[in-house]
Every structure is written in C-alpha cells, then in structure tokens.
Amino acid sequence: MCGIVAYIGSQQAMPLLLEGLKRLEYRGYDSAGMAVTNEQGQLQITKCQGRVSVLEERLGQGAGLPGTSGIAHTRWATHGRPSDTNAHPHRDDESERGSGIALVHNGIIENYASLRTWLEERGHTFTSETDTEVLVMLISELFDPANGIDLEKAVQAALREVTGAYAIAVVCEHEPDVLVCARKGSPLMIGIGQGEYIVASDPSAIIAHTGQAFALEDYQVARLTRTAFRTSTLDNVCVSPKILNLELELQEIELGEYPHYMLKEIFEQPRSLRNTLRGRLDTIEGRVVLGGLSDFIPNLVRAGRIIMLGQGTALHAAMIGEYLIEDLAKIPTEVEYASEFRYRNPIIEDRTVVIAISQSGETADTIAALQEAKDRGAITLGAVNVVGSSISRMTDAGVYLRVGPEIGVASTKAFLGQVMVLTLISLFIGRRRFLSAETVSQYLRHLETVPDLIERVLEQSDAIRETTARYVDRENWLFLGRGTNYPVAMEGALKLKEISYIHAEGMPAAEMKHGPIALINDGMPAVFVATRNSQYDKVISNMHEVRARGGRIIAVATEGDQDITAHADDTFYVPDLPEALQPLLTTVPLQLMAYHAAVLRGHDVDKPRNLAKSVTVE
Ligand code: G6P
Numbered sequence: 001m002c003g004i005v006a007y008i009g010s011q012q013a014m015p016l017l018l019e020g021l022k023r024l025e026y027r028g029y030d031s032a033g034m035a036v037t038n039e040q041g042q043l044q045i046t047k048c049q050g051r052v053s054v055l056e057e058r059l060g061q062g063a064g065l066p067g068t069s070g071i072a073h074t075r076w077a078t079h080g081r082p083s084d085t086n087a088h089p090h091r092d093d094e095s096e097r098g099s100g101i102a103l104v105h106n107g108i109i110e111n112y113a114s115l116r117t118w119l120e121e122r123g124h125t126f127t128s129e130t131d132t133e134v135l136v137m138l139i140s141e142l143f144d145p146a147n148g149i150d151l152e153k154a155v156q157a158a159l160r161e162v163t164g165a166y167a168i169a170v171v172c173e174h175e176p177d178v179l180v181c182a183r184k185g186s187p188l189m190i191g192i193g194q195g196e197y198i199v200a201s202d203p204s205a206i207i208a209h210t211g212q213a214f215a216l217e218d219y220q221v222a223r224l225t226r227t228a229f230r231t232s233t234l235d236n237v238c239v240s241p242k243i244l245n246l247e248l249e250l251q252e253i254e255l256g257e258y259p260h261y262m263l264k265e266i267f268e269q270p271r272s273l274r275n276t277l278r279g280r281l282d283t284i285e286g287r288v289v290l291g292g293l294s295d296f297i298p299n300l301v302r303a304g305r306i307i308m309l310g311q312g313t314a315l316h317a318a319m320i321g322e323y324l325i326e327d328l329a330k331i332p333t334e335v336e337y338a339s340e341f342r343y344r345n346p347i348i349e350d351r352t353v354v355i356a357i358s359q360s361g362e363t364a365d366t367i368a369a370l371q372e373a374k375d376r377g378a379i380t381l382g383a384v385n386v387v388g389s390s391i392s393r394m395t396d397a398g399v400y401l402r403v404g405p406e407i408g409v410a411s412t413k414a415f416l417g418q419v420m421v422l423t424l425i426s427l428f429i430g431r432r433r434f435l436s437a438e439t440v441s442q443y444l445r446h447l448e449t450v451p452d453l454i455e456r457v458l459e460q461s462d463a464i465r466e467t468t469a470r471y472v473d474r475e476n477w478l479f480l481g482r483g484t485n486y487p488v489a490m491e492g493a494l495k496l497k498e499i500s501y502i503h504a505e506g507m508p509a510a511e512m513k514h515g516p517i518a519l520i521n522d523g524m525p526a527v528f529v530a531t532r533n534s535q536y537d538k539v540i541s542n543m544h545e546v547r548a549r550g551g552r553i554i555a556v557a558t559e560g561d562q563d564i565t566a567h568a569d570d571t572f573y574v575p576d577l578p579e580a581l582q583p584l585l586t587t588v589p590l591q592l593m594a595y596h597a598a599v600l601r602g603h604d605v606d607k608p609r610n611l612a613k614s615v616t617v618e
Contacts, residue, residue: 001612002088002106003027004188005205006071006169008179008224009196013070014059020198020205021052021074023253026261026407026606026613027106027201028076031087034059035102036070041176043102047073047087051607068226069179071169073104076612079112080129090133092140093124099140100173101151105132106201107165107186108617115161135162136170145174152223155180156234159221165364165617167216169199182221182234186616187362187390189215190222190229192243197224202386202614204405207248214241215388244388252404260605262408262499266591267458270451272403272413273584276420277451281444286437288428288444296397299379301432303331304351307378309338309369311615313411313494314357314418317383319487320583321357321422327580328443329429338369339618348376355381355425359406359414360614361389368618370394383421385414399425408606409613410498412591415491416454419583423447446577450584453575457588460572464589465596467554467570471525472500472600478516478546479506479590481529482539488529488583492590499598499608509542522550527593528568529586532558533579543567554593556586 003024007013013036021032032055033047044065048054052074059065073088080086091102109115112131115138120126124137135158143154151172159166165185172178181188181199191198191206191213198209199222206213216222216231220239223230231239258264265272280289293300306325308318318335325333336346338356342365348354354373358366361384370391374380382391382398385406392398401417423443431440471477477496481489486508493506505516509528520526526546530539543553544567555568558576565571574585598605 001027001076001614001616003074003201003205004071004104004106004167004169004199006104006179006181006199007196008069008226009193010068010226011196013067014065016198017070017072018052018056018059019208020200021055021072023205024201025052025074026409028074028612029607030077030082031075032073033087033089034065034070034072035089035091035171036065036067037171037173037176038067041173043091043100043171043173045089045091045102047089048084049082049087069171069176071102071104071171071179078108078617079131086128086130088132090128090130090136092136099143101136101140101143101170103132103136103139103168103170105135106167106616109135109162109166110164111162135166135168139170143172151175151178151180152221153236155182156221156232156236159184160234167201177225179224180221181216181224183216184218185364185367187215189213190224195226197229199224203246203248204253204407207246208250211246212243213246214243216241248405253407260408262410262412262595262605265406265408265413266588266595268404269413269416269588270454273416273420273454274451275402275404276417277447278402280424281448283441283444283448286440286444287431288424288440290399290424290428292399293381293397293425293428296379296381297432300353300429302351303353304349306331306333306353306355307341307373308333308335308355308357309341309366310357311338311363311365313415313491314359314366316487316491316494317415317418317422318357319490320419320484321426323484324423324426324580325429328426328435330434331429338363339365342369342372346372346376348373348378352378353381354378355383356391356395357383357418358391359385359401359411361386361391362614362616364616364618367391367394383418383425385417409608409611410495410594410605416584416587423581443578443581446581450581453577453585454588457574457585460589461592464572464592468593468596469600471552471554472597474523474525475503476519476524477502477504478512478519478524478526479504480509480512480526480542482509482535483533484580484583485529485531485586488586488590489527491587492527492529492594495591495594496597498611499594499603499605500601501603501609502597509539512542513545517545517549520546520549520551524551525554526551527554527590528556530555530557530564531574531582531586532561532576533582540567556589
C-alpha cells in the first residue's frame with residue numbers, strides 16, 4: 001500500500017532510490033516517482049503512471065536526476081486514479097506562493113476536503129485529485145522561515161491539523177540539506193549509515209545499506225541531515241528512538257533461481273516452518289515453549305473467551321485457529337473480520353483475550369480493531385511476522401511467525417506460519433488446562449515432521465500444473481471442505497481469485513446445497529479438500545452431489561486413499577496427519593494450483609491487478 005524510500009548522504013540518490021523502489025514495489029505498483037535535490041538546491045521531479053520499470057526508463061532517457069538527497073514513491077491509488085499527475089512526489093504550487101517543498105505519502109488524509117477548501121481560499125491551486133497534495137500545500141502554507149518556522153516545524157504544525165494515516169518524507173529547496181519524515185498509522189523505518197540515512201516503508205529497502213535502524217512511532221517526526229538526526233513529537237518534544245539491529249539477509253529478499261516470489265515462498269515453506277518451530281517444541285516434557293507468552297500464562301489459562309481478528313488470508317488462518325483452540329485448549333473462541341469488529345460495539349468481558357493475526361503487523365483494520373479491544377480492557381496478543389511492526393508493539397504479548405520476509409502479494413508461507421503458531425498456542429494453553437504431556441508430545445512429534453511432509457507435497461508441483469491446465473479456462477470454481485479443511489477451502493479460493501482473476505468461492509462443503517449448487521454446470525471445477533478424517537464420508541456425499549450435476553471434481557486426499565479415485569476426476573495426495581494438523585499440508589496443493597493457473601493465464605503473479613500486500617488504509 002504505497003512504498004516510500006528517501007535518502008540523504010554522499011552517494012548519488014537516484015540509483016539508490018530506484019533500487020529501494022524495486023524492493024518495495026510489492027506495496028503498490030500503479031505509479032512511481034522521485035524528487036532529487038541537485039547541487040544548486042533545486043528539486044527535480046520525475047513521476048509517471050505505471051511500474052517502477054517505466055520510471056526507470058523515463059529517468060534513463062535524460063541525464064537522470066543528479067544529487068545526493070531525495071524522496072521516492074511507488075503508489076497504490078486511494079484518492080485519484082493512477083495517472084502521471086496523481087503520482088507522487090507532490091509539490092506545492094509552482095507559482096510564487098510555492099516554497100519549493102515536495103512530499104511522498106503513504107496513507108489517507110481523511111479531512112483533506114475541508115483542508116483543501118481552506119487552502120483554496122488562501123489562493124493555492126491544486127493540480128491533482130489526491131489527498132496528498134493537500135498535505136504538501138498545508139506544509140507550504142505554514143512554512144515561514146523568517147519567523148522561525150522551518151521545514152521540521154512546518155511539518156509538525158501541518159500534521160497537528162490532519163486526521164487519518166500517514167508516513168511521509170519531505171524535502172524543501174530552502175533547506176536542501178534536510179530530509180523530514182513522519183508517521184502515524186503507516187510504517188516508516190530509518191536506516192542509519194555512515195554519513196547517510198535511508199528511509200523506507202520496510203527494512204527490505206534498507207538492509208543492502210545498513211543493519212542499524214529505528215522505526216518511527218505514531219505522531220513522531222524525524223529531521224535528518226547527512227551527519228545527525230533528531231526525533232520529536234508533533235509538539236516538538238525530543239524523543240529517543242530505540243535502535244534495532246536488522247537481522248535480514250539479502251538473499252532472503254532476492255528471487256534466486258525462481259521465476260516468481262510466490263513460487264519461491266511456496267517452496268520455502270519447509271524451511272520457514274522449521275524456523276517457526278525452532279526451540280519451541282519440548283517433546284520429552286510434552287510442552288510448547290513460547291517465551292513471548294510467559295508473562296501472560298495465568299491470563300491465557302483462565303481466559304473465558306478468545307477473539308481472533310484479521311483480514312484476508314490472516315482471517316482464514318484465524319478460522320483454523322478457532323477449531324484448534326476450541327478442540328485443544330477448550331476455550332470458547334470466535335473469529336471476526338477486524339474491520340467489522342471495530343464498528344459493532346463489541347463485548348469484551350473480564351477474561352477476554354484478543355489475538356490479532358497479521359503477516360505485516362501493519363494492516364489498518366486490524367490495528368484499529370486491536371486498539372478498540374485494548375480500550376475495552378482486553379488482554380491482547382499478536383501472531384505477527386514482521387518484527388517490530390505496529391501490531392507487535394501494540395500487543396501485550398505475542399508469538400512471531402519467523403517465516404522471513406514475504407514479498408509475493410498473495411500470502412503463502414505466512415499463512416502456514418500463522419496456522420503453525422496458532423497450533424502452538426492451542427497446545428501451549430491446552431497443556432496447562434486439560435491435555436496430558438503424552439497427548440501434547442504426540443502432537444509435537446507430528447509437528448516436527450510437517451516440514452518434511454510439505455517437501456513431499458511440493459514434489460507434485462509439475463503434476464498439479466498439468467491438471468490445472470485442463471481447467472484453467474473455466475471462469476467459476478468452487479472450493480469445498482469440512483472442519484479445519486473448510487478455512488483451507490476458503491484460502492484456496494482466495495489464492496485463485498487474487499492472482500488468476502478466476503471467480504472462486506470457498507465454503508463449507510455442506511453449505512453448497514443451500515444455494516451455490518445452482519451454479520454448477522457442465523464441467524465446472526469443484527476442488528474438494530477430502531482428507532481422511534471424521535467427516536470424510538460426508539465430503540464424499542457432497543462430491544456425488546456435484547458430479548450428478550456435471551461438475552468436475554479435483555480432490556486433495558490422503559496418501560494411500562485409492563477409493564477417492566472412484567469419486568474424483570483428478571486427485572492430489574498429501575501425507576496423513578491428525579485431523580487438527582491437516583491444514584498444514586492440504587493448503588499446499590491449493591497454493592500451487594493458484595500459482596500455476598495464474599502463470600498459465602499469463603498474469604504477473606507477484607503484482608496482481610488492484611492488490612497491495614500491506615493494506616494500511618481502512
Ligand atoms: C492484504 C493482502 C492479503 C493479506 C491481508 C492481511 O489484503 O493482500 O494477502 O492476507 O492484507 O494482511 P496482514 O499483513 O495483516 O496479514
């Protein structure tokens with residue numbers, strides 16, 4: 001959801017900003033642009049609709065943008081369609097009124113309409129349809145160096161007037177050796193180099209330059225020069241940031257031998273889940289070790305109710321978590337879209353624990369719902385991937401997914417990481433309530449085998465591609481499952497929709513009879529997650545219902561299940577596991593189907609139409 005990169009130092013800014021934009025392009029890719037301050041202190045801006053490669057081409061046509069400080073942006077449109085004019089950076093009026101200020105922004109300025117009217121009354125002329133242009137004009141209006149209001153103070157003053165979410169980076173011709181950044185709601189990190197700073201929406205654009213960084217907190221402003229930085233609140237009170245050591249390896253964010261990040265991340269799942277599990281399983285004592293939860297054990301064991309919140313794929317992981325927590329920890333559990341929870345006056349009782357599930361830890365709806373839960377007195381936990389992200393900082397405690405950076409827009413390894421962490425949390429609590437050491441040990445021994453078992457499923461990738469090719473021209477698909485495989489079906493449908501633009505619906509297999517069955521026509525693919533478990537026979541009956549109406553059945557079944565071939569047109573096999581753990585395997589063939597379908601249809605798998613990886617606006 002928009003990527004920001006900014007630089008001030010001694011190197012040429014343009015190539016560095018371009019490289020950073022390429023790393024952040026997963027956040028939005030409908031337009032891109034940059035502003036670089038040249039030696040004379042003048043701003044040079046190039047921006048255009050389209051991918052970062054289009055910007056690169058445009059920059060390559062001229063002399064480029066010489067200079068050693070600048071700001072850059074890759075956009076996911078909110079206010080104003082993708083166009084050259086609406087692309088960032090935005091600058092204040094070109095006329096005499098202008099102070100030579102340019103800005104890039106990630107987020108939404110909610111009160112932009114009233115601010116725009118006020119600024120127009122004061123003679124400012126707007127050229128774009130964006131909310132961002134309002135912010136740069138407001139900073140310009142307040143900028144008054146003759147009266148001591150420099151760029152930093154003008155940014156502070158402007159942001160005091162703004163409601164909404166923002167991460168911004170601002171430069172100004174009057175202060176060519178200064179870069180000002182600020183955040184509320186949208187992430188922004190500042191990398192500290194030798195005589196240089198690199199600012200970015202996430203660490204992937206920083207780690208090639210430095211391992212030292214700090215995250216700006218909400219309502220904080222940073223003023224950077226080549227040699228020093230200062231962080232303050234919007235009221236200009238100095239604050240000291242906590243410096244972090246980024247532990248990312250460059251290879252973790254490079255494609256290597258894979259054609260797409262999504263395929264790389266699907267194939268990385270055995271390794272990423274080994275990381276999720278590392279040091280957390282005590283099979284001898286039958287215990288799960290989750291250091292992040294240790295201070296809250298009494299709250300968890302006595303919890304009267306657990307509410308899990310998330311959006312998109314994270315919500316599907318939460319739905320699996322609901323089955324697991326109720327089954328293994330025996331605590332009543334609910335799952336809700338964070339976006340709905342927040343606005344429906346939710347009831348938080350005394351012993352309610354709220355768990356936010358999120359890959360990025362920056363999803364605006366999930367953050368807002370979590371805040372609501374905190375305000376109403378809930379204990380809050382996070383199951384988050386990005387270390388130091390907003391959700392990880394807001395929650396009382398949490399468990400990191402540890403699956404490494406996920407760059408493909410369609411979430412894969414983070415989903416399995418979320419399911420794994422929720423499985424661990426269920427066993428962690430369950431063992432302290434009703435589960436015996438022996439039972440937990442058995443589960444843990446199975447969990448240890450999951451990475452190797454996933455490798456076996458991945459070996460079927462070519463076969464899955466061949467099967468998918470036979471159905472890929474069909475525009476409507478159903479995904480069906482029961483029990484823990486019902487959310488897996490939902491996730492399978494979401495993956496297919498996201499990257500191949502095929503209409504797909506996931507639902508409980510039994511629900512099909514209550515309406516969706518009317519959709520089934522000759523040759524319509526229905527993917528059944530039909531592993532051997534307590535509801536196997538019922539799922540087989542549902543297959544008959546589809547077949548009788550001309551639908552074609554693709555089954556995900558348990559290895560060794562020969563009977564299924566009598567009911568399904570095509571079958572992919574996964575190794576056997578206890579029912580509660582099956583989603584860790586049954587998800588994988590569906591990820592591969594979606595991937596191959598998108599490639600076969602000629603789509604850009606890592607940059608699907610209209611989507612952004614991290615949705616930082618509500
Ligand atoms: C967006 C992404 C999804 C993701 C959802 C929640 O919609 O496209 O892939 O599942 O946000 O993101 P989170 O970072 O909170 O898991």
